[in-house]
Amino acid sequence: MFNGIIYNTGKVISLNKTKNSLFIGILSNITFKKKDLGSSISCNGVCLTLVKIDKKKIYFYLSNETLKRSNFKLVKINQIINLEKSLSYGKIISGHYTQGHVDTVAKVNQISVIDKTWLIRLKIFDKKFNKYLIEKGSISINGVSLTISNTKKNYFNINVIPHTLKLTNLKDLKKNDLVNVELDIFGKYIYKYCS
Numbered sequence: 001m002f003n004g005i006i007y008n009t010g011k012v013i014s015l016n017k018t019k020n021s022l023f024i025g026i027l028s029n030i031t032f033k034k035k036d037l038g039s040s041i042s043c044n045g046v047c048l049t050l051v052k053i054d055k056k057k058i059y060f061y062l063s064n065e066t067l068k069r070s071n072f073k074l075v076k077i078n079q080i081i082n083l084e085k086s087l088s089y090g091k092i093i094s095g096h097y098t099q100g101h102v103d104t105v106a107k108v109n110q111i112s113v114i115d116k117t118w119l120i121r122l123k124i125f126d127k128k129f130n131k132y133l134i135e136k137g138s139i140s141i142n143g144v145s146l147t148i149s150n151t152k153k154n155y156f157n158i159n160v161i162p163h164t165l166k167l168t169n170l171k172d173l174k175k176n177d178l179v180n181v182e183l184d185i186f187g188k189y190i191y192k193y194c195s
Contacts, residue, residue: 001087002042004095004145006168010043012079013057020064022072025057026081032058040100042084044169045143045180046070047100070102071142071178080169082143095145096138098182104129105178106141109155118160119149120173124181132183132191140182144168 014025026043032053040047041058046066052059067073087093110121124130133151140146144164149157165171173179
């Protein structure tokens with residue numbers, strides 16, 4: 001479980017791909033110890049299991065299911081990844097609860113700058129997820145806890161303030177980039193219960 005408040009990023013330093021999996025290495029300033037092996041880390045919003053530590057380098061194995069649902073299928077060397085350790089007891093929750101179970105990807109349709117805030121327009125390819133998009137509802141984009149500004153038939157908007165841009169890889173987004181999307185967990189359960 002995570003809360004989508006990102007203070008750390010890492011840089012992709014190695015990629016070992018097969019047809020149905022990926023072994024990825026990330027250089028990070030986060031301190032990890034041997035006891036952290038097997039723990040869950042949010043990498044661009046995807047909950048991954050830490051399988052190897054080599055000083056400042058951390059490694060993860062991604063299955064075919066993870067690659068199909070996330071933007072990791074397009075990951076490149078030197079790409080910056082948002083990182084968040086899983087929540088610990090007593091930690092302040094200032095974002096919203098996320099699981100790192102990415103639902104799908106969305107495409108950046110447009111980026112507008114209003115003063116110093118970025119207004120990002122996103123489109124989810126699979127329309128079955130649109131029913132979970134609620135104005136002023138919570139959403140995780142590349143692991144960052146954000147609020148949906150408004151929704152339209154074919155897209156939704158988010159506003160990203162300068163502080164969030166500074167700490168995350170959202171500042172690197174360009175038109176047509178793909179981002180990982182995790183929809184609000186409570187919204188999904190409530191919808192399922194009521195339908």
